[in-house]
Amino acid sequence: MPKKTDSLKSVGVLEKISAEARGVYDRIRRLQKPQMRLPIRSLANVKYKPSSGFFQLSGRNKVRTMAVGTVKTFAQTLKMLSMSRELIRTGRHSTKREAYYQAYNWGPAAFTQQEESDTVMDDVEALLGFNREQMNFRADEHGGEVAGELVVVDTDRRSGKKIEIDCTRFGSGAYSVPTVVEELQFKTKAKFILAIETKGMFERLVEEDFFDKHHCILVSMGGVPSRACRRFIRRLSDQYDMPVYVFTDGDPYGYFNIYRTLKVGSGNAAHLNEYFCVPQARFLGVTPEDIKEFGLPTHPLKDVDRKRAMDAMKNDPFIRHHAQWQHAISKMLGLSVRVEQQALAKHGLDYVAREYLPRKLKQTDKFLP
Numbered sequence: 219m220p221k222k223t224d225s226l227k228s229v230g231v232l233e234k235i236s237a238e239a240r241g242v243y244d245r246i247r248r249l250q251k252p253q254m255r256l257p258i259r260s261l262a263n264v265k266y267k268p269s270s271g272f273f274q275l276s277g278r279n280k281v282r283t284m285a286v287g288t289v290k291t292f293a294q295t296l297k298m299l300s301m302s303r304e305l306i307r308t309g310r311h312s313t314k315r316e317a318y319y320q321a322y323n324w325g326p327a328a329f330t331q332q333e334e335s336d337t338v339m340d341d342v343e344a345l346l347g348f349n350r351e352q353m354n355f356r357a358d359e360h361g362g363e364v365a366g367e368l369v370v371v372d373t374d375r376r377s378g379k380k381i382e383i384d385c386t387r388f389g390s391g392a393y394s395v396p397t398v399v400e401e402l403q404f405k406t407k408a409k410f411i412l413a414i415e416t417k418g419m420f421e422r423l424v425e426e427d428f429f430d431k432h433h434c435i436l437v438s439m440g441g442v443p444s445r446a447c448r449r450f451i452r453r454l455s456d457q458y459d460m461p462v463y464v465f466t467d468g469d470p471y472g473y474f475n476i477y478r479t480l481k482v483g484s485g486n487a488a489h490l491n492e493y494f495c496v497p498q499a500r501f502l503g504v505t506p507e508d509i510k511e512f513g514l515p516t517h518p519l520k521d522v523d524r525k526r527a528m529d530a531m532k533n534d535p536f537i538r539h540h541a542q543w544q545h546a547i548s549k550m551l552g553l554s555v556r557v558e559q560q561a562l563a564k565h566g567l568d569y570v571a572r573e574y575l576p577r578k579l580k581q582t583d584k585f586l587p
Contacts, residue, residue: 228306231353234346235299242296254282254295256344259486266535271497272482273535275489282341293327294338295345302342305354313356314339344489349445351398361395362447363420363438366429368454371403372396385435392424392438399450404457408435411451412575413499415439415466415476419559419570426571432579443480448494451480455498462496463585465575468504469519469556470526473547474534477501482536501586502578504557506549512574515564516555527551540587 242252257263257275264273284292301320305312312320318335321328329335343350350357364370368385370393382405385393396402412434414420420438423429429436435454439447455462464480466472478484481499483491509516519527527547530537537543550556562570578585 228352228354231346231348232303232306234348235303238299238345239296252284252292254292254345255279256282256341257489259340259344259489261484261486261533261535264535266482266539268539270492272491272495273484274491290327291338294321294324294329294334295341297321297324297327298338298342299346302353302355311354311356313358314350315358317355340486343487347489349490349493351400351445356397357444357446359397359444359446360440361397361399361444362440362450363392363394363417364435364450365392365420365424366435367406367408367433368393368435369405371405373401386429390424392420395437395444395446395450397444397446399446399453402450402453404454406435406454406458406460407433408458408460409433411435411437411455411460411462412502413437413439413443413451413462413464413480414559415441415472416559419465422567423571423575426568428571428575431571432576439476439480442475445490445494448480448496451499452494452496455496461582462499463502463579463582464499465502465559466504467556467558468506468508468550469558470523470530470547470550472504473501473543474526474530474537478534478536500582502575504559504561505586506546506553508574509553509555509557512562513564514557514561516553516557516561519551519554519556523556524551542586546586 238254245252256279258278258280263276263278265276266273282288282292301317314336315332317339318329318332321335339350339355342353346353364385365388366385370383370385372381372383374381383393414423414436417438417440420436423436437447437451451462454460464477466476480496482497483495508514527550531544531547537547562574565573
């Protein structure tokens with residue numbers, strides 16, 4: 219049987235849920251339309267301050283009032299709050315997909331598709347000011363993989379004893395980051411963390427024994443990093459005051475969707491950015507300058523790439539703040555090309571570990587902010 223949780227955070231979530239429910243009940247008793255006040259979750263409602271290092275909400279809110287057109291969404295929000303309350307009280311956890319299927323029992327308030335359920339769960343996060351993991355919901359996404367000079371201390375679920383997991387001893391595999399990382403402990407003497415966009419490049423560096431030669435920790439983000447992956451990197455970096463270098467494809471998706479999300483967060487989840495972002499991260503590459511310096515093959519920019527880049531130049535508070543990023547994006551648009559990490563294989567499979575990364579790591583002061 220799962221154990222009931224009595225952590226301070228869980229108690230805080232329960233208190234906030236009760237307060238929201240009481241507010242709805244009190245308005246109904248006063249014959250007023252029940253309301254909920256939620257922050258607007260968009261890039262237009264965030265500000266970027268280098269002193270804090272992440273996107274923060276600007277303060278604009280929306281009021282969700284129960285009316286004919288909103289009664290279903292209002293009911294779904296209340297039911298999601300109730301589900302979280304029950305999960306915490308019983309010590310159980312539910313994946314996002316399981317939550318969607320549990321809502322089949324909600325009658326007219328049932329969700330018609332997963333995206334609808336996810337949006338309501340995100341709204342509940344913003345309403346309460348707690349992340350979904352603290353509400354005992356879990357994502358279905360992959361948390362990322364880790365290899366290198368790190369020992370992860372976890373707890374055996376059956377015995378309750380501490381177990382040590384050596385991330386150098388997975389052979390051709392790697393340690394898989396769990397969906398909830400708050401209870402993990404770390405032991406390491408690594409010099410830095412290298413966060414990598416693609417699993418293929420991660421496996422290349424593992425095969426080349428890169429972490430042994432450079433005393434580091436490799437993290438495969440597998441595209442846009444999951445919350446668990448971001449939180450894992452953040453906790454590890456904070457605990458050991460360790461630099462984080464990010465290695466992605468040289469394209470708008472790698473720059474904005476992956477790197478920017480890891481470093482400062484996103485507009486849609488701005489209410490949680492303080493918890494999940496990694497402000498100390500720096501961008502190693504691949505940069506537009508690397509194309510010429512390392513003689514890399516390229517591909518033409520797609521229309522969606524151009525749109526994403528131009529939109530970031532105009533609307534992204536992080537990009538607009540940093541002249542270095544504006545210069546890099548302008549150069550990419552001028553060249554009208556994008557470049558993949560794997561393009562380094564033109565010079566040999568081991569080139570990235572033997573030449574590219576060692577050269578870049580000698581000039582960390584030139585990394586993009």
